[in-house]
Amino acid sequence: MVSSEIVFAVEEAPEGGYIARALGESIVTEADDLQSLREMVRDALICHFEEAERPRVFRLHLVRDEVLAV
DSSP: OOOSEEEEEEEEOTTSSEEEEESSSOOEEEESSHHHHHHHHHHHHHHHSOGGGSOSEEEEEEEOOOOOOO
């Protein structure tokens, strides 16, 4: 069964830029900015899935942790 959507959890990388990890698949990619990350995710999906099995859309879920001193 082909999923119509795949979700990526996106985090800021410690050294700068962003890292995207697919939920439920072993796909990880990174880029310096969000526009480049969108392109990298699209390319990763094209490489990872055959066209007939590729999800038609992807969702980027940005996760941001902040640690603050009291």
